[in-house]
Amino acid sequence: MGASSLQELFEHELGDIYFAEHRMVDAYEQFAANTNDQEVTELFEAHREQVGEQIERLVQIFDTMGEPPQEEECLGIEGLLDEYSEFEGEDPDPSALDLYNITTAGKTQRYEISAYESLVEVAKALENEEAAELLRETLDEEKETLGQLQDQGATFDYGSIPT
Ligand SMILES: [Fe+2]
Structure with missing residues (x-):
């Protein structure tokens, strides 16, 4: 698609x-199913x-523009999840997979944080305050989740993974 205006860029990034x-709903389910640590499972x-x-917030934002919600294939997230599937498919040691669940989730959170930061700025430039506010709410949640994942990574028992 040719994003020739700020509005089109916004809709493209939103899609x-x-x-x-949507991909992350399934991914978090998969991370939870592949995790042996109860606390991490609950976090996922x-x-x-x-x-x-x-x-739901994204649907509301499309609504502020009178547009139906529309997905645009996101190769960034797909790439991260493809890498995950590749490793998972190699029958890894369960502790190694425990760690990889946390680090993959962290990578996707960072990707999303960058995307939402940019979307907040574009929404502000478009003077769509309602959208900017909804996007900020999600951005805060994404940052909080990243922090929780980082805490789990910091206390991870690396000695449990065979060398
Ligand atoms: Fe998210």
């Missing part, structure tokens, strides 16, 4: 993150529920 969030499940609310 991109709308696609990405909690964020999975939050993604549902984030998708």
Whole structure:
């Protein structure tokens, strides 16, 4: 698609993150199913529920423009999840996969944080305050989740992975 105006760029980026969030619902379910640590499983499940609310906010934002929600294939998220599937498919040691769940989730959170930061700025430039506010809410949630993942990574028992 040719994004020739700021409005079109906004809609393109919105469609991109709308696609990405849908992929993340399944991804967080997969991370949770592949994790042996109860606390981390709960973190993944909690964020999975939050993604549902984030998708609802995106629908509301499309609504502020009188547009139906539309997905644009997001190669960034797909690439990260493809790498995950590749590693998972190699029958990894369960502890290694435990760690990889956390780090992959962290990578996707960073991607989303960048996307939402940019979307907030574009919404402000378009003077769509309602959209900017909704996007800020999600951005805060994404940052909080990244922080929780970083805490889990910092306390991870690397000694549990065979060398
Ligand atoms: Fe998200």
